[in-house]
């Protein structure tokens with residue numbers, strides 16, 4: 001591998017470690033994601049942060065508002081240690097009137113729910129939430145317009161390749177790298193001040209399971225993958241795209257006991273972070289542990305790319321126009 005020189009500077013890669021902090025299943029539903037109770041949920045979230053910190057990677061915690069209120073001191077402490085906080089909502093867990101995930105809400109319902117959750121966040125932390133991730137990565141085309149109008153800076157709302165229509169979570173063909181949100185089409189880069197950080201995925205293998213289609217991301221909960229190979233493919237694909245802001249990010253949930261070093265999920269998490277460091281070192285990539293705050297600053301300081309319309313319509317799929325010319 002070529003060493004970095006003045007003419008060939010080391011490439012930079014942001015590594016963003018995230019976790020969704022769920023309402024405990026004792027307060028939601030036995031089959032839902034989440035820890036069994038608040039005490040374990042908090043301890044496991046903290047243990048996750050300690051592992052990431054040992055790799056010099058801060059964590060961005062996306063916290064369900066009820067948990068933010070209940071465990072505000074814990075998350076304030078984590079923030080003071082360099083971690084970052086954002087809001088997480090599963091629509092049906094937040095308000096039982098809605099039997100759907102966030103993308104199933106109308107624009108007014110979404111705005112109302114985010115405003116109510118913001119009120120709870122203010123109670124917990126004395127300030128508005130800056131970032132948002134919907135449960136199950138469920139969102140419709142109003143998402144960035146709504147987040148922008150409510151003053152959110154960062155969104156981690158898309159999981160490219162995911163096709164879960166019943167969850168209002170369809171992201172096949174979505175942008176793969178951090179970008180500004182679009183005011184009325186979630187699948188395109190736009191010009192809003194709200195920044196979306198798509199989850200990192202391996203685009204080389206489309207997985208079909210139980211009638212659902214998805215690409216694999218870097219979550220440690222996947223038991224049937226080689227985490228090192230997955231990391232290698234995600235990093236190589238990201239660097240080959242050469243985006244304005246190169247970022248690898250991963251997610252999990254506080255369902256798992258990250259204080260148990262022997263558990264398979266904890267070992268997978270450590271394997272994944274170790275692999276990120278190793279692969280970057282092998283490829284002369286200068287990785288830096290970053291948060292959603294950092295990704296927002298980087299994207300907002302990059303130039304916006306104006307949308308270019310091409311009038312070729314559906315003929316975009318053919319190499320040439322075969323119609324007789326007049």
Ligand SMILES: [Zn+2]
Nearest residue numbers: 020022135136
């Ligand atoms: Zn969730």
